[in-house]
Amino acid sequence: MTELERQRDEFLAMIAHELRNPMAAIQNASGLLGNPNVGAQMRERINKILGRQVKGLARLVEDLLDTARITHGKIELKTELQELGPLVETAVESARANAKAREQALELSQPPYALYVEADAERLAQVLSNLLHNASKFTPPGGAITVGVEFEEDTDTAVLSVRDTGEGIPPETLPKIFDLFMQADNTLGRVQGGLGIGLTVARRLVQMHGGTLEARSEGVGKGSEFVVRLPARRLREALPPKASKKQRAAISCQVLVVDDNADAAEMLATALQIEGHKVQIESHSVNALPAAMKMKPDAIVLDIGMPELDGYELAGRLRREPSTAGTLLIALTGYGKEGDRQRALGAEFDEHVVKPADPDTLAELIGTGVAMRRPKGKKR
Ligand SMILES: Nc1ncnc2c1ncn2[C@@H]1O[C@H](COP(=O)(O)OP(=O)(O)OP(=O)(O)O)[C@@H](O)[C@H]1O
Ligand SMILES: [Mg+2]
Incomplete structure (x- = not known):
């Protein structure tokens, strides 16, 4: 027997063993439930045992599936x-x-x-x-x-x-x-x-x-x-302890939207304005830094894929400029891949949103993020 075969057999024996215990409990429980002499109190206990065993089985199956998914890098987080x-x-x-x-x-x-x-x-x-x-x-x-x-x-x-x-x-x-x-x-x-x-x-x-x-x-x-x-x-500044999404979003902020796609920028700006934010649009990436220095916004939403200066580069420059170093930076990308998210968050961004951005989510991110106001220039 090869080492691989030995490991496989050991693993199968282990799984069989793991399944047998809860199955025995479930089998006994179902037998007892069919017995008219079993009283109400006992039935309640049996029910609890059944629930626990099934939960254990579900965990086992989930963990097994996840092991395979993880090995193949197939799990994507919905953060x-x-x-x-x-x-x-x-x-x-x-x-x-x-x-x-x-x-x-x-x-x-x-x-x-x-x-x-x-x-x-x-x-x-x-x-x-x-x-x-x-x-x-x-x-x-x-x-x-x-x-x-x-x-x-x-x-x-x-x-x-x-x-x-x-x-x-x-x-x-x-x-x-x-x-x-x-x-x-x-x-x-x-x-x-x-x-x-x-x-x-x-x-x-x-x-x-x-x-x-x-x-x-x-x-x-x-x-x-x-x-x-x-x-x-x-949270540095008190929000109501159980602030609803709407309440958080209701904090009015100054937002700079940087996107070379004029239509996309306008739609986003309008949506944010409806949520109560004051919004300015900058469609040329090279003008974004001076615009930000002048406006001193609470938050900047940056498109990643832009000609001349891309979002990552621009974010770096904004972080190096003292007056914008502590501003909430949100990356806007066309790809929902985990890699992009990691890259955006690993770079200078505080948040990452996939296009098309849901205005509610974005407004909430801005409201919450600004309320939490990280100390200037502090990296995550
Ligand atoms: N809180 C703990 N106290 C003592 N030993 C622990 C503890 N947590 C884990 N271990 C040890 O680490 C081992 C691996 O834990 P792990 O959770 O990966 O597997 P398991 O609990 O044995 O099985 P499974 O989680 O797959 O049902 C355990 O078998 C045990 O030896
Ligand atoms: Mg365990």
């Missing part, structure tokens, strides 16, 4: 500027029933200010769910799981940690746990289930968000901590 707090809270609440069933305390501490991240909410929820699931799985009953969120000022980073008081990770295993199919205990007779893909998927998703995922453990029996770091922004 949106959003508040981190509620997202974390929802993830923690979804893990509560499971933690309770395992008699584990589950605590969340959030900072008193709002943090904003550019994220795919579903994917980030998946990351948190994987970490919380692990924390609970590798912690004996009676243990505790603590989730914390902090903001690192000098690097503009949200630091999210999931800590547990569980079995911990031996130092020699620690560097390997993010590898695909890597498990500290991979004997089929082990207590905990799983395929060893959760962390691989989670780390990849975090990296796609421009962040990092690291693990720490003082050693066996000493618990573990998983730390997600994500580029984020902190």
Whole structure:
């Protein structure tokens, strides 16, 4: 047998093993539900068990599919500027029933200010769910799981940690746990289930968000901590705590639109004006910098593909000019590819919008971005 065949067989055995456990539970449950002697209270419990098992199966299938998608670079994030707090809270609440069933305390501490991240909410929820699931799985009953969120000022980073008081990770295993199919205990007779893909998927998703995922453990029996770091922004000026999209958009801003396509620029300007912004158009890229220095806008929307100076080059010049260094810069591109987004955000831009830009989304980005007013010249 070749090494590849051996690995394949091991993997198939593992999947079969993973499917068998929930299937056994579901089979028993369905048998019991057909039994007229089973009372209402028991039925309710069976229902809960069914729900949990099916959820576990769904996670397994999702993780398996994602592993393949990730290997082939096929996952595209649908990111949106959003508040981190509620997202974390929802993830923690979804893990509560499971933690309770395992008699584990589950605590969340959030900072008193709002943090904003550019994220795919579903994917980030998946990351948190994987970490919380692990924390609970590798912690004996009676243990505790603590989730914390902090903001690192000098690097503009949200630091999210999931800590547990569980079995911990031996130092020699620690560097390997993010590898695909890597498990500290991979004997089929082990207590905990799983395929060893959760962390691989989670780390990849975090990296796609421009962040990092690291693990720490003082050693066996000493618990573990998983730390997600994500580029984020902190709200400096108070918006109403739960400002609706409309309210955020309602902040009136001075906007400079730079686009060589006159029709596109005019449509965009009109849409932004309807949303309450004051808009000026500049159709020659070379004139954009002097126009911006004169106007001192709150936000500049830049087309990327322009003759003479393209959007990237222009953004660089705007950042180097002191009077526009801290201005909110939004890139407008014709391609929705993840690469463009990464490039735009990696360059001097704060936001990236794909043409045709939805006026509501754009107006909201401007309103929120300007309200958060990053310190001048600070890079993300
Ligand atoms: N909170 C934790 N405490 C102790 N060990 C952990 C913890 N989280 C992960 N590990 C170790 O890292 C390994 C890999 O984790 P990962 O989430 O990738 O796989 P899994 O949980 O075993 O299976 P799957 O997530 O595919 O269901 C685990 O098998 C375990 O050995
Ligand atoms: Mg896992």
